[in-house]
Amino acid sequence: MTLYGILNDKGFHVHSIGPGATLDEAVEELVRFNIGSLVVCEPTAKGTDVGVIGIITERDILRAQAAHKTPLEKCTVASAMTSDLISAEPGTEIEVAMRLMTQHRVRHLPIMEDEQLLGIISIGDVMNAQLQELTLSTWYMSRELSNRTGLWT
Amino acid sequence: MFVSNILRTKGTDIHSTVPDATADDVVQDLVKYNVGSLIVLEQDEDGESQMVGIITERDMLRAQAAHRKPLEQLLVREVMSTEVLTTSLEDSLQDAMRLMTNHRIRHLPVMNHGQLLGIISIGDIIKAHHDELEMENHYMKSYIQGEGADVGTIL
Numbered sequence: 576m577t578l579y580g581i582l583n584d585k586g587f588h589v590h591s592i593g594p595g596a597t598l599d600e601a602v603e604e605l606v607r608f609n610i611g612s613l614v615v616c617e618p619t620a621k622g623t624d625v626g627v628i629g630i631i632t633e634r635d636i637l638r639a640q641a642a643h644k645t646p647l648e649k650c651t652v653a654s655a656m657t658s659d660l661i662s663a664e665p666g667t668e669i670e671v672a673m674r675l676m677t678q679h680r681v682r683h684l685p686i687m688e689d690e691q692l693l694g695i696i697s698i699g700d701v702m703n704a705q706l707q708e709l710t711l712s713t714w715y716m717s718r719e720l721s722n723r724t725g726l727w728t
Numbered sequence: 729m730f731v732s733n734i735l736r737t738k739g740t741d742i743h744s745t746v747p748d749a750t751a752d753d754v755v756q757d758l759v760k761y762n763v764g765s766l767i768v769l770e771q772d773e774d775g776e777s778q779m780v781g782i783i784t785e786r787d788m789l790r791a792q793a794a795h796r797k798p799l800e801q802l803l804v805r806e807v808m809s810t811e812v813l814t815t816s817l818e819d820s821l822q823d824a825m826r827l828m829t830n831h832r833i834r835h836l837p838v839m840n841h842g843q844l845l846g847i848i849s850i851g852d853i854i855k856a857h858h859d860e861l862e863m864e865n866h867y868m869k870s871y872i873q874g875e876g877a878d879v880g881t882i883l
Binding site for chain 1: 755759760785825829834854
């Protein structure tokens with residue numbers, strides 16, 4: 576299964592925020608939508624297009640709080656975000672996404688196509704997809720076994 | 729694969745806190761240990777440590793959005809989740825995955841006969857699953873290559 580398949584199931588919407596927003600605004604967005612990250616976008620020189628310049632996660636916010644001890648409303652998203660993005664493409668296999676998440680200890684992968692943001696996949700989405708696949712293969716295997724043995728019918 | 733397999737690989741370390749610690753203490757610990765949750769332990773009358781809750785990154789953000797108080801003025805007992813979903817050693821990986829997906833949680837304390845043995849996270853499960861797939865892939869490859877070699881010898 577590719578990441579495009581997961582995106583197709585969960586939808587392509589991405590929650591984003593601007594670099595100049597404050598961390599307490601970021602917290603409000605994360606809590607309101609019950610999500611773990613926001614993609615940081617900035618309008619490009621061309622105007623309407625938006626460029627992805629980073630990602631800000633729950634972990635980033637807590638890390639900033641632990642380090643600075645300044646109130647959230649005094650910190651900008653730009654000061655706390657991760658700008659070295661670990662991203663994937665829609666054609667990336669789910670196994671590769673699992674490896675990326677494990678190796679880099681990240682829980683969100685922005686999905687980029689031709690330098691455009693197509694969607695975002697979280698570790699929860701990956702697990703959900705794996706679970707569905709496992710459930711399906713268990714079902715097929717038990718059907719196959721019952722066909723062969725006449726048991727469990 | 730079972731929860732016990734994951735615990736064997738990752739170890740039984742538990743990062744914990746107490747109900748009267750502040751949210752500030754929690755943030756420091758989460759960041760220091762690079763973990764997403766702490767188990768909240770309290771001593772009962774017999775002096776035994778009992779799990780009374782769990783506190784996660786999400787809880788910390790939610791509390792800050794709701795209370796708007798400085799972290800030093802928020803206590804763990806006000807912020808923690810007290811209804812803790814758990815798993816046990818003999819549960820399958822699939823059971824643990826289903827529990828996490830259905831309840832949208834990322835951490836499951838592992839219990840054995842009422843005793844806390846460790847904790848597994850969604851990251852641990854994804855890692856285990858990935859390792860398992862890689863192993864399967866390796867075996868399939870060597871099986872196919874082995875068969876190819878046999879065919880080669882016969883021919």
